[in-house]
Amino acid sequence: MSWNTLLFMIFPYVATVVAVVVTVYRSIYRPFTVSSLSSQLLERKKLYWGSVSFHYGVVIILLMHLLALLFPKGLQLWNAVPIRLYLLEFSGLALGIWSLVGLVVLVWRRISDARVRTVTTSMDVIVLLLLLVSMISGVLTATTYRFGSTWFTAVFSPYLWSLIVLQPQPELVAPLPWIIQLHALNYFILLFVFPFSRLVHIITLPLGYLIRPWQVVIWVREARARAD
Amino acid sequence: MNVRAHISMLFHLDKCIGCHTCSVACKNLWTDRKGAEYMWWNNVETRPGTGYPTQWENQDHYQGGWKRMKNGLQLRIHSRTKGILKLFFNPALPDLEDYYDPFTFRYEDLFNSPAGDDQPTAIPISMITEKPIDIETGPNWDDDLGGSTIYAENDPNLKDVPQEVREQLGELERLVFNYLPRICNHCLNPSCVAACPSEAIYKRGEDGVVLVNENKCRAWRMCVAACPYKKVYYNWSSGKSEKCILCFPRLESGQAPACAHSCVGRIRYMGVLLYDADRIPDAADVDDENLVAAQREIILNPFDPEVIAAAKANGIDDGWIESAQNSPAYKFVKEWELALPLRPEFRTMVMMYYIPPLSPVVSVIEKDLVKLDLSEEMHDFEVFHRLEAARLPTEYLASLFSGGNVEIIRKVLRKMLAVRVYMRRKSVEGEVDQVALDALEKAELTEAEAEAIYKLTTIPTLDERFVLPPYHREMSIEAEGMDPLAHKGETGVGYLQVPMRGE
Incomplete structure (x- = not known):
């Protein structure tokens, strides 16, 4: 078995299964452990500059990745006019650098602030390192292999779709430059780490808040009625 | 009429001697834990003073409570959409400095120091970093400092006091202060509940105690900012919010909460109040000066046959109704109109009252x-x-x-x-x-x-001070599908899992 098969065929499936199974287990049987583990109480200023730029940058970039995967035709139509291509590429790169800077601030905060250091677990360090690799390799890809939004759909989407439809073709990744392979592999490692780390807070995004009533009242007698 | 029962506490401030026994009883029972060192679910403030956390009443800064808008009451801290958008950083959250850096002393140095010319000292260390610190403030740092220029003069409540009187309050022989013990007010219209994006905070229907479900809490900390009394705290170690639970395990077994029970001045009273839940939104949405009257209005007379019938229809049993009739809270709040809510203009409709x-x-x-x-x-x-x-x-x-x-x-x-x-x-x-x-x-x-x-x-x-209703805990146990006889004599459920940070 080649490295290519191991890392880009077997590992993605292992990571996905682990991510789903452990996340479901943790959400149901260990809900106390699921938390965004905010440390804003302990340190405020650096968190503001780091967290806001990192989170908003990374959320938009991930959404763009997803859109490119789901709507390749729409992306190609958008890029048909050069000015729109430049606009997309430029804003993508800007967002990448913005969130990378945010991440660096967050890493610096973890290292420099004594209070934040005391609440830092080894898993936090692993997550931060993986995110650093992910963002640096992403920004380098965007700068060294220009116009990713044009070649992504042709070069990378087929591989991802082959995974999604359960007919994996890892050989599609083999000819790609190492930095792009690293970027992809790092994503699967993050996926693998996801359920064991604070990253699980991503799926707890509380969108229900937009529609729920303001007040929440819980009755024991209702539970009793259900038991009867 | 939608009659509900509420367990309520009274603080007779004329009897409070400011001894902090309540705070210590609470600390020993609930917050003597990692991550909770800085929390005082019960604290006692000297007034005029700035309180704990510093200037908690200043809602221009902390954004707690409700504000009146054309379309009714709205949270001061955020709209629903903004609440989601501010998840990554919560601008209204107090810093640890607004509370204090919890400290202890390195007592072992007194015993373990090598022989030398000087007496060893126990230096202060932070309970967070365990590194030496200079203690700059504490939870009752302005204790008894009525008339002081840094604390008493900055009390937000002095804004309506004439300048001449304010100056007199600072004069050595005329200065005056009183004590203000504070716990969670277990409000009828709690802004912490409304601000929680994860729906983790809730009010118990039966007795009105407001609790955080830590299994649902995701540490967005909106509750901490939204509570105008700053009585929800964030545990920096476990990554969950915590607050006063009104000692519900004690209430359920017929004992008064630790703060009330330990009070040496016997300033605290507890009893049941019946109220009309349907009228809460209207009662909270009146002019500032009419708020107290509106709140008294929705508290119902437990001797009124109509109220009793409506209470029974709503599932309130005879024991609770009898308890409401004997309640010192009803006497002080409604019959004699002596007990008043703390800062009613935050419009959360507090259920702890002050004489x-x-x-x-x-x-x-x-x-x-x-x-x-x-x-x-x-x-x-x-x-x-x-x-x-x-x-x-x-x-x-x-x-x-x-x-x-x-x-x-x-x-x-x-x-x-x-x-x-x-x-x-x-x-x-x-x-x-x-x-x-x-x-x-x-x-x-x-x-x-x-x-x-x-x-x-x-x-x-x-x-007479603590008229506690029969909780019928056996029925709650049955509701969970368990055998009440197997759990006789037990209170609380303990930790199902040891709370570890994020693991």
């Missing part, structure tokens, strides 16, 4: 001797008629307890003073004269009421 403190006896220093300012035979009477000259300004108390409505404060103080005048005539001088009867009449009290107020204020027994 305001009387001022110290007026005195002057003459030839190095402290002397009463008033002629002796007249002094009850004169203080009674000169409330505007009370050393604790009525504008100040009105800001704390009646949304700025001074007349409500005057009424309460007049009643308390009238009871004092009447009872002194009766028990010390042995004869109730016209002065005492006039005082009662002016305070709108009957002799029987004055007697009852005196008794419940001064010589109540434990059972």
Whole structure:
């Protein structure tokens, strides 16, 4: 078995299964452990500059990745006019650098602030390192292999779709430059780490808040009625 | 009419001596844990003062409570959409410095230091980093510092007090202070519940206790900012919010909460109030000065047959109704109208009530001797008629307890003073004269009421102070599908899993 098969065929499936199974287990049987583990109480200023730029940058970039995967035709139509291509590429790169800077601030905060250091677990360090690799390799890809939004759909989407439809073709990744392979592999490692780390807070995004009533009242007698 | 029951606590501030026994009892029982060191679910503040966390009442800064808008009450901290958008950074959250850096001392240095020329000392260390720190503040750093220029002068409640009086409050021989013990107010319209994006905070229907479900808490910390009383705290170690639970395991087994039970001044009372839940939104949405009246309005008379029928229809059992009829809370809040909500203009409709403190006896220093300012035979009477000259300004108390409505404060103080005048005539001088009867009449009290107020204020027994309803915990256990006999004598559920940070 080649490295290519191991890392880009077997590992993605292992990571996905682990991510789903452990996340479901943790959400149901260990809900106390699921938390965004905010440390804003302990340190405020650096968190503001780091967290806001990192989170908003990374959320938009991930959404763009997803859109490119789901709507390749729409992306190609958008890029048909050069000015729109430049606009997309430029804003993508800007967002990448913005969130990378945010991440660096967050890493610096973890290292420099004594209070934040005391609440830092080894898993936090692993997550931060993986995110650093992910963002640096992403920004380098965007700068060294220009116009990713044009070649992504042709070069990378087929591989991802082959995974999604359960007919994996890892050989599609083999000819790609190492930095792009690293970027992809790092994503699967993050996926693998996801359920064991604070990253699980991503799926707890509380969108229900937009529609729920303001007040929440819980009755024991209702539970009793259900038991009867 | 949607009748619900609420367990309520009263603080008789005229009896509080500021000893912090309540705070220590609570600390020992609930917050003597990692991540909770800085939390004081029960704290006692010196007023005028800035409180804990510093200036908690300043909602321009902390964004707590509700504000009136054209379309009804809205959270001050955020709209729903903005609440989601601010998940990554919560601008209104207090810093640890607004509370204090929790500290202890390195006592082992006293024993383990190598022999030397100097006595070893136990240096202060932070309980978070365990590194040496300079202690700069603490949870009751301004204790007894009435009149001080850094603390008392910055009390937000002094804004309506005339400048001349404010200056007097800073004079050495005229300064005045009282104590303000505070716990979670277990509000009827809690803004912490409304602000939680994860739906983790809820109000128990049966007794109104507001609790955080830590299994649902995701550490967005909106509750901490949204509570205008700053009584939800964030545990920096476990990554979950925590708050006063009104000692519900004790209540469910018929004991008063630890803070109330340990109170050496016996200032605290507990009892059931029946209220109309349908009228909460309207009662919270009136002008500031009418808030106290509106809140009294939705508290129902537990002797009214109509109320009793509606309560029963709503599943409130006879034990709770009887408990509501004997409740000291009902007497002080509704019958005598002596107990008032703390800062009602935050519009969360608090269910813990305060009986305001009387001022110290007026005195002057003459030839190095402290002397009463008033002629002796007249002094009850004169203080009674000169409330505007009370050393604790009525504008100040009105800001704390009646949304700025001074007349409500005057009424309460007049009643308390009238009871004092009447009872002194009766028990010390042995004869109730016209002065005492006039005082009662002016305070709108009957002799029987004055007697009852005196008794419940001064010589109540434990059972009169704490009228706790039967919780029927066995039924709650059945509701979980468990056998009540197998869990007889147990309270609480303990940790199902050891709380580890994020693991």
